[in-house]
Amino acid sequence: MLNFAVGPVQMEEEIRSLGAEEIPYFRTPEFSKLMLENERLMKRLMKAGEDARAVFLTGSGTSAMEAAVMNLFTGADRLLIVNGGSFGARFVKICEIHQIPYTEISLEAGKALTKSHLEPFAGQGYTGFLVNADETSTGVLYDMELISRFCRENGLWLVVDAISSFLTDDFKMEEWGVDAAFTGSQKALALPPGIAAMVLNARAAARAEAMEVKSLYLNLKDYLKNGERGQTPFTPAVSVLIQLNRRLKGIEERGLLEEQARIRRQAEDFREKIAGLPFEIVSESLSNAVTPLHPTGTDKDGNPVSAHRIFEILKDEYDIFVCPNGGALAESVFRVGHMGNLTPEDNDRLILAWKDMHKRGLL
Numbered sequence: 445m446l447n448f449a450v451g452p453v454q455m456e457e458e459i460r461s462l463g464a465e466e467i468p469y470f471r472t473p474e475f476s477k478l479m480l481e482n483e484r485l486m487k488r489l490m491k492a493g494e495d496a497r498a499v500f501l502t503g504s505g506t507s508a509m510e511a512a513v514m515n516l517f518t519g520a521d522r523l524l525i526v527n528g529g530s531f532g533a534r535f536v537k538i539c540e541i542h543q544i545p546y547t548e549i550s551l552e553a554g555k556a557l558t559k560s561h562l563e564p565f566a567g568q569g570y571t572g573f574l575v576n577a578d579e580t581s582t583g584v585l586y587d588m589e590l591i592s593r594f595c596r597e598n599g600l601w602l603v604v605d606a607i608s609s610f611l612t613d614d615f616k617m618e619e620w621g622v623d624a625a626f627t628g629s630q631k632a633l634a635l636p637p638g639i640a641a642m643v644l645n646a647r648a649a650a651r652a653e654a655m656e657v658k659s660l661y662l663n664l665k666d667y668l669k670n671g672e673r674g675q676t677p678f679t680p681a682v683s684v685l686i687q688l689n690r691r692l693k694g695i696e697e698r699g700l701l702e703e704q705a706r707i708r709r710q711a712e713d714f715r716e717k718i719a720g721l722p723f724e725i726v727s728e729s730l731s732n733a734v735t736p737l738h739p740t741g742t743d744k745d746g747n748p749v750s751a752h753r754i755f756e757i758l759k760d761e762y763d764i765f766v767c768p769n770g771g772a773l774a775e776s777v778f779r780v781g782h783m784g785n786l787t788p789e790d791n792d793r794l795i796l797a798w799k800d801m802h803k804r805g806l807l
């Protein structure tokens with residue numbers, strides 16, 4: 445199997461074999477030590493301040509999206525949400541469920557966020573800003589410098605879903621004044637799904653501690669309190685946290701820059717190699733995490749090639765996963781991920797499969 449999905453992604457052999465081991469009991473000084481190290485390393489890789497905190501939720505990335513909204517905002521807030529695809533839409537849904545007033549900045553699929561999108565909302569009494577740094581559904585990386593400046597100038601709390609941009613594109617939590625940011629274990633961390641890691645700056649941690657939250661499981665107060673001694677309020681995905689520790693230490697040893705460069709080279713190699721194939725890249729502002737492609741060709745019967753069909757054929761006949769899109773883009777766009785344990789030779793295998801599909805009149 446070869447996996448170019450955007451999560452879960454291919455894991456290193458060392459990480460996979462750790463996952464095969466017995467799981468230790470976790471209310472121990474040894475596990476606490478590992479968790480405190482995880483917190484220290486997550487903060488450093490997010491480029492957060494010394495006084496920031498990291499907490500680990502056992503849940504997918506969405507658990508962190510919902511926890512951030514519930515623990516930092518109330519019905520008295522007014523939020524701006526960048527909605528450029530299915531993950532922006534998820535923030536909208538979360539605010540709707542929790543009855544937090546919001547305004548959407550809706551972007552067409554593949555479009556970048558510009559100054560003119562933000563200008564109308566300056567000085568309008570908004571209190572918070574929610575954005576997916578990389579809107580993974582369309583592979584659009586938003587301009588975080590622009591967003592950061594806007595939030596500073598207007599006194600907005602800034603919450604960033606960095607689920608697919610953590611490690612793939614630069615992230616400067618403290619410099620950008622990001623109050624809360626989070627990622628999920630199955631994206632560029634290249635671990636099994638199950639852990640969402642969230643970093644809160646000092647004022648966000650203080651706000652979460654003071655918040656009345658109507659949830660047992662997603663009450664960050666308890667995670668912050670237990671985290672002081674390297675523990676979690678409930679049984680966490682222990683094995684994923686052990687794998688996380690190995691992975692974070694590996695990145696620390698090689699250097700964050702090298703990890704980012706490896707993913708960037710994988711993306712650039714892919715984008716060079718698809719020249720001449722019947723695809724169009726549909727994002728104006730590409731992240732290194734993923735390349736969104738629109739098939740431009742016709743099949744042997746003269747019908748436009750379906751993006752979803754390409755996903756199915758690659759899966760069933762070539763043992764290769766790419767990532768299909770849902771909703772309105774299902775037939776017109778699919779994505780190729782660059783995160784995880786992939787090499788330029790893996791890109792070659794995918795290109796060869798497409799050349800073969802072309803020969804068969806399927807592309």
Ligand SMILES: *Cc1c(COP(=O)(O)O)cnc(C)c1O
Pocket residue numbers: 451504505506507531576577578579580605606607608628
């Ligand atoms: C993958 C992803 C999510 C959702 O993560 P789950 O782990 O599926 O809950 C949210 N936001 C972004 C930007 C993502 O890439």
